[in-house]
Amino acid sequence: MMGYLGGVYAIWLREVKRSLRDRGQLIGGVSRPLLWVLILGIGLNPYFRGEVYGEVRFVVPYTYLQFIFPAVVVLNILYTSVQAAVSLIWDREFGFLREVMVSPMPRNLVLLGKILGGATTAVIHGCMVLVVARFVGVPLTLMDALAAIALMFTLSFGLTSFGIVIANYVRGFEGFGVFSNAVILPLYFTASSVFPLDPALTRAQTLAIYPEWLVVVVEWNPLTYAVDAMRGILINFNQFDPTFDLRVVGIMTLVLFLVAVWEFRRV
Amino acid sequence: MAETSGEAGAIHARGLRKTYAGRKGQEVVAVTGVDLDVAPGEIVGFLGPNGAGKTTTLKMLATLLKPSGGTANVSGCDLAADPLGVRKRIGYVSQAGSTLPDAPLMLEIESQGRLYGLSTKEARRRGLELMEALDLGGLERRKSQNLSGGQRRRLDIVMGLIHRPELVFLDEPTTGLDPQARANLWEHIRRLRDELGTTIFLTTHYMDEADSLSDRLLIIDKGEIVGEGTATKLKAELKGDSLTLTFSGGEAAETGEEVAAGLEGAANVVRQGNVLFLNLPDGARALPGLIKRLSDAGAEPIGAELSRPTLDDVFLALTGRSLRE
Numbered sequence: 298m299m300g301y302l303g304g305v306y307a308i309w310l311r312e313v314k315r316s317l318r319d320r321g322q323l324i325g326g327v328s329r330p331l332l333w334v335l336i337l338g339i340g341l342n343p344y345f346r347g348e349v350y351g352e353v354r355f356v357v358p359y360t361y362l363q364f365i366f367p368a369v370v371v372l373n374i375l376y377t378s379v380q381a382a383v384s385l386i387w388d389r390e391f392g393f394l395r396e397v398m399v400s401p402m403p404r405n406l407v408l409l410g411k412i413l414g415g416a417t418t419a420v421i422h423g424c425m426v427l428v429v430a431r432f433v434g435v436p437l438t439l440m441d442a443l444a445a446i447a448l449m450f451t452l453s454f455g456l457t458s459f460g461i462v463i464a465n466y467v468r469g470f471e472g473f474g475v476f477s478n479a480v481i482l483p484l485y486f487t488a489s490s491v492f493p494l495d496p497a498l499t500r501a502q503t504l505a506i507y508p509e510w511l512v513v514v515v516e517w518n519p520l521t522y523a524v525d526a527m528r529g530i531l532i533n534f535n536q537f538d539p540t541f542d543l544r545v546v547g548i549m550t551l552v553l554f555l556v557a558v559w560e561f562r563r564v
Numbered sequence: 565m566a567e568t569s570g571e572a573g574a575i576h577a578r579g580l581r582k583t584y585a586g587r588k589g590q591e592v593v594a595v596t597g598v599d600l601d602v603a604p605g606e607i608v609g610f611l612g613p614n615g616a617g618k619t620t621t622l623k624m625l626a627t628l629l630k631p632s633g634g635t636a637n638v639s640g641c642d643l644a645a646d647p648l649g650v651r652k653r654i655g656y657v658s659q660a661g662s663t664l665p666d667a668p669l670m671l672e673i674e675s676q677g678r679l680y681g682l683s684t685k686e687a688r689r690r691g692l693e694l695m696e697a698l699d700l701g702g703l704e705r706r707k708s709q710n711l712s713g714g715q716r717r718r719l720d721i722v723m724g725l726i727h728r729p730e731l732v733f734l735d736e737p738t739t740g741l742d743p744q745a746r747a748n749l750w751e752h753i754r755r756l757r758d759e760l761g762t763t764i765f766l767t768t769h770y771m772d773e774a775d776s777l778s779d780r781l782l783i784i785d786k787g788e789i790v791g792e793g794t795a796t797k798l799k800a801e802l803k804g805d806s807l808t809l810t811f812s813g814g815e816a817a818e819t820g821e822e823v824a825a826g827l828e829g830a831a832n833v834v835r836q837g838n839v840l841f842l843n844l845p846d847g848a849r850a851l852p853g854l855i856k857r858l859s860d861a862g863a864e865p866i867g868a869e870l871s872r873p874t875l876d877d878v879f880l881a882l883t884g885r886s887l888r889e
Contacts, residue, residue, distance in 0.1 A: 300681025307678030311664075311671075318666050392658025396723070399626050399656040400679040401648055 304402040305410040312384065312414020317421075322380060326373060326422040333369045334433055337491070338362040359532055362433040367527035368490030370426045371520065374449055375481055377422040378456030381415030382464035383473055389464070408461070408561045412554070415457035416450055423449040435531055444530045448546070452523050455550030458557035465560045487511075488520035494536050519549045570637030572653070573604035573730035573763035575625060579634035582620050582787075594620045596787035597634060604730070607757055607764045609778030611771075611875075613885065617787040618767045619735065625765070626656050626733050639731045639763075652680075655729035655762075659736045661720045665709035669700075669719060672708070673726060680727035687726060694722040697759070698752055714745030718752060725762070734766040738773060750777045771875040781875075785883040798878045803831045805847030806877040809840040809858075810867035819863035827854060832881040840865075841880055843873070 316322055338361060345361030388394040397407050427445060430437045437445075463480075467473050494503055494515060503512055515521050526542035529535045535542070570576055582595040595617040602608050612618045623629040625638055627647040635642070641649035663672045670691060677687020695701055698718040708716055717737060724732055737753065738746040754777065756762055768774055774781050775795045783791035783798075791798055809824075811817040817838040824842050825833050829850070833842040844850050847870045858864055 303678045303681060303683075307675045311667075311675045314671070315664055315667065390660065391662055392660040392720075393662035393664075395628060395658045396656055396662045396676070397679060398628055399651055399654065401651045401681070402679055 301402060301406055304400070305406050305413070308397070308407060308410025309414040309417065312381075312411060313417050315384065316377075316380070316414075316418040322377070322418075326377060326425055329376065330369045330373055330426040330429065333365065333372065334362065334429065338365050338369075338433065359534060360434060363435055363532050364493065364528075364534075365491060366426075366430065366433050366435050367531045368485075368488070368524045370423050370445070370449070370531070371452070371488070371524050371527055372485055372490065373422045373426050374419045374453050375456060375485060375520070376477075377419040378415055378453045379460040379463070379477065379481060380418075381411065381457040382460035382467065382476075383470065384415070385411065385461055385464035386467060386470060386473060390469075404561055405558060408558060411461065412454060412457045412557065415460065416453035419453035419457065420446060420449045423453070430531070437531070441530055445527065448523075448526055448530060451546055451550050455546070455553040458550070458553040461557045462553070462560050484518060484520050487514045487518045488524045489515050489536065490520075490524050519545050522546060523549075570640040570642075571604055572640050573761070574640070575600065575602040575636065575638050575731065575763075575765065577601075577625065577634065577636035580621065580624055580631050580636055581633035582617075582624060582629060583632045593787055595624070598784070598787075598789055600782055600789060600792075602731075602763060602765060604763050605757060605761050607754065607766070607777060607779045609774040609781045610765065610767045610784065611769065611774045611781055611879070612767075612784035613769060613883075616784045618769075618784055620787075621784065622733055622735060622765075622767055626654060627651055628656075639729075652727075653730050655724035655727065655732035657720045657724035657732065657734045657737065659739060661708075661716055662723060663708040663716070663719060666707050668705050668707060669695075669711075670704035672719075673704075673723060676723045677726045682727065690726055690728070691722065694725055695719075697756075698722055712745070713741050714748055717741065717745075717749055721752070721756075725756070725760075728760075729762065731763040731765065734764060736767055736769070738768070738770065746773070753777060771879070775875050783879060783882055791878065791882045795875055799873045799875065802843050802873045802877055802881055804829065804843040804845035804873075806871055806873050807842050807844050807847055807851065807854075808867075808869040808871075809842075809865040811838045811840065811863060812866050814838050816863040816865075819861050820858055820865065823858055823861050823863065824854070827857075832877075834880060834884055836885070841877075843877070843881065 342361045345364065398404070424446065427437065427442060463476060467476060494512065522537060522542040522545035525535055525537050526539060526546060529539045529542065577598055577600045580595065580598040584592045584594060586592040598621050610618055610622065620629065624631045625636060625643070627643065627650050631643070635644065637643065638650045639653040641653065643650060670688065673691035674684050674687045677690065678684065692704065695704060698721060700715060700718055700722065703715070708719060711719065738749055741749065750773070753764060757764055780794055781792065781798065782789055809820060811820055814837060817835055817840055820840050821833060821835045824830050824840060829845045831843045833840070851868065851870060855865065855868065
């Protein structure tokens with residue numbers, strides 16, 4: 298048993314070290330939040346304030362920078378987690394995966410090592426965003442940071458599993474590029490990441506401001522609840538019930554992990 | 565259960581078979597039924613063209629694919645009943661290599677060792693030993709992207725041997741190497757066997773590799789073993805010298821085929837397009853007569869080449885096609 302844990306550790310360590318050596322990934326991890334925060338956040342900051350739509354008053358009691366910041370943390374995690382797909386495709390194109398499969402390590406533990414490695418990397422990338430928290434008006438206590446890391450880890454675990462499932466269907470690296478544009482960004486934009494659905498509004502009022510299809514997409518996107526939970530932790534603002542948020546994130550992670558286990562049988 | 569009880573490092577397979585369900589529900593046969601025996605400490609070359617079932621057979625023996633039928637005992641463990649036992653005893657070096665290009669070698673070796681339950685220290689110790697043995701001493705901090713092709717293949721072998729397997733599978737070990745690096749690698753592989761007694765089962769589609777590296781050959785085609793023995797024995801089984809005749813067109817070659825087939829002593833007559841291959845006892849003496857008969861039949865060859873039989877001829881005779889296709 299100890300031998301197997303050593304194997305999980307080996308795969309985890311290999312994964313984390315590999316991503317830390319990957320300059321492209323690190324540059325992406327740093328530049329993405331800077332762009333979103335500096336350009337989009339600062340640029341839209343002055344226009345983000347209460348508006349009156351007929352009878353409806355639309356207010357989020359935060360600056361746009363504060364509002365978007367937790368979503369940028371989630372964005373970085375989303376990108377990095379799904380990169381696990383690239384790492385798996387790489388291992389498959391080369392012989393590593395086959396060699397691991399010939400070793401006495403049980404498949405599920407190989408998978409676990411991979412996912413833990415990807416999730417760890419994603420948490421590191423999430424923390425790179427947290428570093429700039431105080432500069433965008435998001436003061437963090439230690440407890441906030443720890444809670445954020447716990448949420449990041451759960452989310453990363455699920456999203457890395459998602460990446461691994463994707464890797465099983467994607468042939469080659471080009472396919473992955475297409476995938477990331479077709480899936481990651483739409484998921485992100487419809488997660489109420491860059492615009493709010495005001496919690497003070499009734500559903501009828503929300504529908505008066507936004508087209509119904511958009512509201513429906515946002516409500517059905519599980520990432521919406523991850524972003525909302527992150528906002529709850531970092532700026533104490535929730536658009537949905539926080540326990541419901543955590544339940545959605547937890548169930549999503551569990552389901553994605555089980556799907557990954559299922560898919561990994563036939564790698 | 566396999567018929568013979570297996571000893572460490574040996575392989576005994578009977579009727580090993582792999583089929584897939586095709587698109588319309590019909591059965592697609594990848595490996596029809598392979599019987600093979602490998603003795604401990606042997607270097608066996610598994611030879612066949614692409615698509616012959618080489619890799620599928622190798623994958624089945626290495627527990628990567630579940631056989632659809634048949635039995636096998638690999639290094640003393642039953643393939644179906646104890647795949648984990650098999651995995652502990654075998655090494656597998658894939659064709660593509662497995663190291664990350666930008667990772668220091670020792671890091672990858674340690675990581676591989678841990679997969680087999682070795683401590684970092686032990687993995688490092690064995691890694692250094694093996695690197696020394698394979699002429700990679702002093703390179704442990706190098707990155708594999710900075711190694712030559714031959715060094716990289718040797719590194720892959722170090723990784724495959726880290727847990728001291730009794731039997732190691734090498735999938736096309738020298739594909740893509742220059743001739744000098746290939747000869748050098750053969751040297752190393754032979755030494756591994758001589759010094760460690762490791763059984764080596766390698767696939768290849770290079771005749772010279774099969775000829776000079778392997779103690780014994782297994783030739784597979786269309787999912788079946790079609791020939792088996794030492795290179796010398798296989799060549800001796802071919803009757804006579806090999807003769808290659810080139811005709812100006814397919815029609816002339818067809819006529820040529822008929823004439824040659826009627827010739828006394830001619831064997832293994834195979835036509836590919838406008839080229840005819842056959843074996844002829846005492847070829848140098850028989851050739852002028854044959855050419856005259858061909859001319860009389862209106863199928864004068866535009867080229868003729870006579871040679872001592874090579875493994876390629878063996879292959880052609882056994883499978884009806886050239887390995888170089």
